[in-house]
Amino acid sequence: MFQISTGPAQLWEVDYRNANDVSLNGQPFTWDIADLGSGQYHVLHEGRSFTAEVVSVDYATKNIVLKVNGLRVELNAKDRFDLLLERLGMSNAVSAKVNELKAPMPGLIVDIRVTPGQAVQKGDPLLVLEAMKMENILKAPADGxxxxxxxxxxxxxxxxxxLVQFS
Known part of the structure; x- marks a missing residue:
């Protein structure tokens, strides 16, 4: 079960077992969905046709950005563990301050895109790490x-x- 929101006033309870077994606020949700590839989908719901594109997904924060019929929609999902932490008053523990960026794997630093004292926002590129002949852009885990x-x-x-120490 997930709690999905598009803002403070829009909140849905979604139970998703698979594409054919979905409930929305406790009611069965019937749809036909076709995967067109490259994050593009075609959806039929209640006789209406929709095109959907996955623009971005941040698995750490469970934020999803979609384009539905050309309109940008930002979703935030909370699973049962997020909801439990919230009920216990511990939801802020998840967003604790990040003090450093560590190497996710062994490799070679091939580009440095920041300097000490530079302000960065979450998602800004910091370094490029080459590992197994692939370049991996390491991004800021939080604003700082x-x-x-x-x-x-x-x-x-x-x-x-x-690799990087934040102040």
């Missing part, structure tokens, strides 16, 4: 200010090594 860089260009790093 770069305190110091713990690596230099062309440094080899290990998984879990601190």
């Amino acid at each position: 200010t770069v305190g110091s860089l713990k690596v230099a260009l062309r440094d080899n790093v290990q998984k879990g090594q601190v």
Whole structure:
């Protein structure tokens, strides 16, 4: 079960087992959905046709941005664990301040896109880490200010090594 919102006034309880077994606010939700590939879908619901495109998904915050018939829709999902934390008054614990960025895997630093003292917003690119012949853009996990860089260009790093310290 998920609680989906598009703002403070729009809230739905969604139980999704699979595409053919969905309920919305306790009522069966009937639809036909066709995956067109590349994050594009065609949906039929109550005799109406919709085109939907997945613009972005942030799995950490459970934020989803869709385009439905060309209109941008931002969704926020809360699962049963998020709701439990909220009921216990611990929902702010999830958004604790991030003090550092660590290497998710061993690799080579091939680009540094920030400098100490620079303000960054969540999702801003910080570094490019090459691992297994692929370049991975490491992004800011939260809004903040770069305190110091713990690596230099062309440094080899290990998984879990601190790369950027935030102030």
